[in-house]
Amino acid sequence: MVDTATISQMAHLGAGIAIGFGAVGAGLGIGFATKGLMDAVSRQPEVAGKAFGFFLLGAALSEACALYAFVIAFLLLGK
Amino acid sequence: MEHWVYTFHIAGHALTVNLDTILTMWFAMAVVIIFAIIATRHLSLVPGKLQAVSEGIMKFFYGTLDTMVENDNRRHVPLVASLFLFIVTANLMGQLPLRIIHLKNGGELASPTNDINLTAAMAVIVLIYYVFMGIRTKGPKFFLHELTFTGIVMALVELLEMFTRPLSLAIRLFANIFAGEILVSIALGGLAYFLPLPIMLFEILVAFIQATVFMMLTIAYIGSATGEEH
Numbered sequence: 001m002v003d004t005a006t007i008s009q010m011a012h013l014g015a016g017i018a019i020g021f022g023a024v025g026a027g028l029g030i031g032f033a034t035k036g037l038m039d040a041v042s043r044q045p046e047v048a049g050k051a052f053g054f055f056l057l058g059a060a061l062s063e064a065c066a067l068y069a070f071v072i073a074f075l076l077l078g079k
Numbered sequence: 080m081e082h083w084v085y086t087f088h089i090a091g092h093a094l095t096v097n098l099d100t101i102l103t104m105w106f107a108m109a110v111v112i113i114f115a116i117i118a119t120r121h122l123s124l125v126p127g128k129l130q131a132v133s134e135g136i137m138k139f140f141y142g143t144l145d146t147m148v149e150n151d152n153r154r155h156v157p158l159v160a161s162l163f164l165f166i167v168t169a170n171l172m173g174q175l176p177l178r179i180i181h182l183k184n185g186g187e188l189a190s191p192t193n194d195i196n197l198t199a200a201m202a203v204i205v206l207i208y209y210v211f212m213g214i215r216t217k218g219p220k221f222f223l224h225e226l227t228f229t230g231i232v233m234a235l236v237e238l239l240e241m242f243t244r245p246l247s248l249a250i251r252l253f254a255n256i257f258a259g260e261i262l263v264s265i266a267l268g269g270l271a272y273f274l275p276l277p278i279m280l281f282e283i284l285v286a287f288i289q290a291t292v293f294m295m296l297t298i299a300y301i302g303s304a305t306g307e308e309h
Contacts, residue, residue, distance in 0.1 A: 057292060070258055071250060074257075
């Protein structure tokens with residue numbers, strides 16, 4: 001039989017693990033997006049403005065993955 | 080981060096209403112509606128300053144729809160434009176300086192998009208809209224393209240997407256705004272009134288980007304629902 005205190009501690013541990021792994025994925029995603037932007041701009045400097053718009057869009061989309069993990073972590077903190 | 084909750088009972092079920100979300104939502108709607116009324120009051124062939132600005136905003140929606148949706152694209156402007164304008168207004172409302180005082184006292188008069196109920200409602204509206212448009216342009220072929228094994232599997236995957244797309248739309252917008260608020264609260268705890276300022280500047284950028292992302296994804300879903308197969 002597990003008491004509620006242990007469950008709460010485990011939930012906090014799980015919240016930390018969740019946001020940690022989520023941040024890894026989002027960091028990799030934004031890193032790849034920045035690499036793509038740098039490649040595009042160094043190859044064709046005149047597309048810089050247009051490419052930056054798409055970069056922001058892609059960065060926001062991959063950042064959202066970390067925020068899903070954040071929501072899960074926040075739900076776990078309430079346990 | 081607690082909402083002002085009002086609970087009432089209908090036939091033995093407890094229904095909870097987040098009053099602060101409703102209040103701030105109506106405020107954001109009022110801002111958009113009053114802007115629209117003022118901008119369209121004295122229309123002329125030679126546009127004034129305000130008319131030029133609002134024509135520029137409308138051109139942005141027209142241009143985006145023209146590039147991303149294939150046929151009959153300008154009929155989607157009302158939904159897309161009102162979603163974008165409402166989300167931008169709602170997100171920016173959360174960056175008003177009054178929120179620093181509110182967050183310190185645990186109040187909740189920030190942006191209405193920090194409530195998942197509002198974003199989920201908008202996502203469900205988008206879902207209903209694009210499914211309706213898909214059925215209208217393709218008929219029953221919208222659900223089932225061909226009666227082969229691959230076709231049936233693809234149809235099942237698309238059925239699953241009808242659930243995951245609004246879920247991700249709702250959580251993306253909600254979590255961005257909510258995480259921003261928590262970040263500002265933590266910064267307030269660190270060094271009050273100075274540390275939150277750069278974060279709030281970043282949140283203004285996030286407000287525009289998230290509204291654009293919501294609009295772009297809506298357009299992409301409409302485009303994939305009404306476009307032809309390739």
